[in-house]
Amino acid sequence: MTDLTWVRTGDGSQTLFHPEIGEHYHSKHGALQESRHVFLGSGLIHYLEQNSTKSASILEVGLGTGLNFLLSFDYAKKEDITLQYTSIEAYPLPLKLIANTGYDAFVATDTWQQFLESYESALLSPVQPTHKCTLAIDTRMLMEFDTDHFFDVVYFDAFAAIHQPEMWTTEALERVCRYVKPGGVFVTYAITGNLKRSMKSLGFSIEKAPGAPGKREMLRATKI
Numbered sequence: 673m674t675d676l677t678w679v680r681t682g683d684g685s686q687t688l689f690h691p692e693i694g695e696h697y698h699s700k701h702g703a704l705q706e707s708r709h710v711f712l713g714s715g716l717i718h719y720l721e722q723n724s725t726k727s728a729s730i731l732e733v734g735l736g737t738g739l740n741f742l743l744s745f746d747y748a749k750k751e752d753i754t755l756q757y758t759s760i761e762a763y764p765l766p767l768k769l770i771a772n773t774g775y776d777a778f779v780a781t782d783t784w785q786q787f788l789e790s791y792e793s794a795l796l797s798p799v800q801p802t803h804k805c806t807l808a809i810d811t812r813m814l815m816e817f818d819t820d821h822f823f824d825v826v827y828f829d830a831f832a833a834i835h836q837p838e839m840w841t842t843e844a845l846e847r848v849c850r851y852v853k854p855g856g857v858f859v860t861y862a863i864t865g866n867l868k869r870s871m872k873s874l875g876f877s878i879e880k881a882p883g884a885p886g887k888r889e890m891l892r893a894t895k896i
């Protein structure tokens with residue numbers, strides 16, 4: 673793996689910089705803020721509230737450091753939510769890096785421990801960090817991903833389109849959107865004309881939601 677470097681973001685939380693891609697794993701304005709706002713708040717919590725449910729299945733594109741999973745898992749435990757979490761990650765980070773994010777400061781001690789203990793096994797087959805949570809990390813490339821499952825929420829957390837345009841084509845989006853249940857919610861930190869057109873063409877109604885600090889807007893889409 674190329675030499676990834678740690679960078680402190682605007683809210684004090686760390687992220688990684690990927691020199692080959694030329695991009696950070698999270699917003700420079702704040703990794704924690706972005707993850708909480710875009711994925712946990714506008715994605716999972718929105719879905720649970722809209723559907724008055726205590727159960728959700730999430731499909732993520734790009735597990736990376738695991739911050740989105742950690743916050744979602746921690747929230748699910750506190751709120752007694754049953755969580756099924758599948759993440760597509762073709763270039764999994766070594767456990768040693770995952771253990772050095774400093775993200776233990778943002779979740780309960782047992783959440784952090786359960787994540788670290790589950791991580792390497794989850795790369796091989798689905799694991800249960802607790803009896804109410806399943807974690808699966810699928811190490812295929814996005815365009816090779818397939819599954820028998822359907823999901824309530826998509827966390828689309830690919831590197832920005834300017835750095836990895838192939839992740840944002842209609843074809844790439846369709847690869848995950850085909851597995852979204854009707855009423856399921858797709859969230860991402862970005863919003864562009866192309867993205868909106870693609871999501872509409874894939875059968876979603878789209879919504880401009882307020883962005884994480886440093887970004888005015890983000891996209892939330894709901895499968896019709």
Ligand SMILES: C[S@@+](CC[C@H](N)C(=O)[O-])C[C@H]1O[C@@H](n2cnc3c(N)ncnc32)[C@H](O)[C@@H]1O
Nearest residue numbers: 734735736737739740762763813814829830831
């Ligand atoms: C923006 S980062 C994800 C950040 C992550 N959610 C976190 O909290 O750290 C994008 C991720 O997509 C992964 N990725 C890049 N190309 C991919 C592909 N073709 N298929 C699957 N994953 C890919 C990268 O390895 C990286 O971890």
